[in-house]
Amino acid sequence: xxxxxxxxxxxxxxxxxxxxxxxxxxxxxxxxxxxxxxxxxxxxxxxxxxxxxxxxxxxxxxxxxxxxxxxxxxxxxxxxxxxxxxxxxxxxxxxxxxxxxxxxxxxxxxxxxxxxxxxxxxxxxxxxxxxxxxxxxxxxxxxxxxxxxxxxxxxxxxxxxxxxxxxxxxxxxxxxxxxxxxxxxxxxxxxxxxxxxxxxxxxxxxxxxxxxxxxxxxxxxxxxxxxxxxxxxxxxx
Amino acid sequence: xxxxxxxxxxxxxxxxxxxxxxxxxxxxxxxxxxxxxxxxxxxxxxxxxxxxxxxxxxxxxxxxxxxxxxxxxxxxxxxxxxxxxxxxxxxxxxxxxxxxxxxxxx
Numbered sequence: 234x235x236x237x238x239x240x241x242x243x244x245x246x247x248x249x250x251x252x253x254x255x256x257x258x259x260x261x262x263x264x265x266x267x268x269x270x271x272x273x274x275x276x277x278x279x280x281x282x283x284x285x286x287x288x289x290x291x292x293x294x295x296x297x298x299x300x301x302x303x304x305x306x307x308x309x310x311x312x313x314x315x316x317x318x319x320x321x322x323x324x325x326x327x328x329x330x331x332x333x334x335x336x337x338x339x340x341x342x343x344x345x346x347x348x349x350x351x352x353x354x355x356x357x358x359x360x361x362x363x364x365x366x367x368x369x370x371x372x373x374x375x376x377x378x379x380x381x382x383x384x385x386x387x388x389x390x391x392x393x394x395x396x397x398x399x400x401x402x403x404x405x406x407x408x409x410x411x412x413x414x415x416x417x418x419x420x421x422x423x424x425x426x427x428x429x430x431x432x433x434x435x436x437x438x439x440x441x442x443x444x445x446x447x448x449x450x451x452x453x454x455x456x457x458x459x460x461x462x463x464x465x466x467x468x469x470x
Numbered sequence: 471x472x473x474x475x476x477x478x479x480x481x482x483x484x485x486x487x488x489x490x491x492x493x494x495x496x497x498x499x500x501x502x503x504x505x506x507x508x509x510x511x512x513x514x515x516x517x518x519x520x521x522x523x524x525x526x527x528x529x530x531x532x533x534x535x536x537x538x539x540x541x542x543x544x545x546x547x548x549x550x551x552x553x554x555x556x557x558x559x560x561x562x563x564x565x566x567x568x569x570x571x572x573x574x575x576x
Contacts, residue, residue, distance in 0.1 A: 332494030
């Protein structure tokens with residue numbers, strides 16, 4: 234929906250923002266799943282020793298499910314501040330690679346781009362990827378927004394009402410995200426060379442799971458994509 | 471950890487995560503990535519997604535486990551391979567995982 238009033242964006246190319254609404258539409262069903270994971274985070278967080286308010290504030294400020302779960306797991310097992318921060322940082326380290334890839338597709342100065350980068354979560358980043366090295370930032374914002382709202386709401390439900398829900402493990406919800414990532418991966422595998430890269434990434438991650446703290450296997454697997462340097466240099470697209 | 475220490479933890483984790491997510495934009499700003507990096511970025515989703523699939527399906531902390539979750543994900547994967555909708559794949563995966571767990575599979 235572009236209006237003639239958007240001349241205040243003078244100096245930048247006109248930008249198509251129409252993908253924000255489709256982003257919202259795909260973000261809602263995924264957000265419902267994210268909300269269920271949030272319920273489970275709320276329950277686990279309170280069991281680990283957080284107050285319900287702390288669990289909700291953490292989800293609102295951090296917005297990185299796996300990193301939060303990593304930190305809270307360390308707290309629950311009696312670990313200290315430093316190990317909890319490290320576990321969380323390692324788990325979230327993949328966002329470093331995602332942020333670098335995304336940056337040229339953002340607009341504005343570096344602080345503004347850094348703020349826009351906060352919208353990145355695995356699902357929204359993968360969906361907004363155009364497949365040619367660029368990203369649709371409005372699809373990213375649109376799909377991330379409902380996920381954020383439902384993540385915080387789910388955490389609140391789990392943190393304040395967890396006692397009524399019983400053992401959330403029982404529901405099998407931990408199978409949701411691998412299947413979702415798998416569906417995104419199957420979409421990626423059309424590109425040339427991406428099957429070998431996916432297989433190599435999976436093997437690297439599998440090999441490192443028993444050897445390194447959680448989070449490192451995924452970060453290390455992203456390094457497999459560096460073979461793209463050689464392919465480019467060799468002239469292949 | 472005391473409640474006060476947990477507040478500190480939440481603050482530090484929030485700052486660290488924001489820095490991690492913002493580091494790329496802060497370093498690159500409005501510069502374009504070198505053309506050679508485009509080849510890396512087009513391959514990055516495949517490598518990251520494959521690693522996320524295996525770690526979320528098979529890792530329990532630092533232990534590899536082929537258990538209820540792996541069984542459910544395998545069933546969901548089969549549903550995806552016959553080009554059925556994602557929602558159906560998710561329902562099958564959750565159902566199989568919950569069923570296996572009810573049968574005592576870890």
